[in-house]
Amino acid sequence: MSKFGELIDADIPILLDFYTEWNEPSTAMHPVLKDVAAAIGDKGKVIKIDVDKNQELAEALRIKGLPTLMIYRGGEMVWRQSGEQDANTLIGLMQEYVG
Template sequence: MSKFGELIDVEIPVLLDFYTDREDQSIAMHPILRDVAAALGDKAKVIKIDVEKNKELAEALRVKGLPTLIIYKNGEMKWRHSGEQDANTLINIIQEYI
């Protein structure tokens, strides 16, 4: 879990996508998140976290529905959403924290 702390304790916004490849909604988010990452460049990070490989972290953050999207900045959770989002909405939300 210490690696998780290093991931989120940065000055730029970090969008975490908790997903599983067994869920259609999670799979549908992959190209959207690629677009978000491309649009924001080095102003933000987009990190995908497979809940099946990171069960402890998903439980610690109480991830229930997938996909779950969480934005952190400076180690603090700023925004959270369960379910799909479109690229433009995500980009606008992340830009609030840049």
């Protein structure tokens, strides 16, 4: 969990995608997240977290639905949503939190 704290404690927005390889909505988000990362560039980060490999973290954050997306900035969660999202929505949200 301390590694997670370091990961989210950044001055740029961090978009976390909690997913699994076997969940169809999760895999459908892969190209969307690539588009978001390309649009944001170095003003933010997109990080994918496989809940099957990070069960303790997923439980601590109460991940129930997949995919679950969260945006952190400065160590604080500023947005959270479960289910598929479109690239334009995510890009707009990330841009809101760029310093």
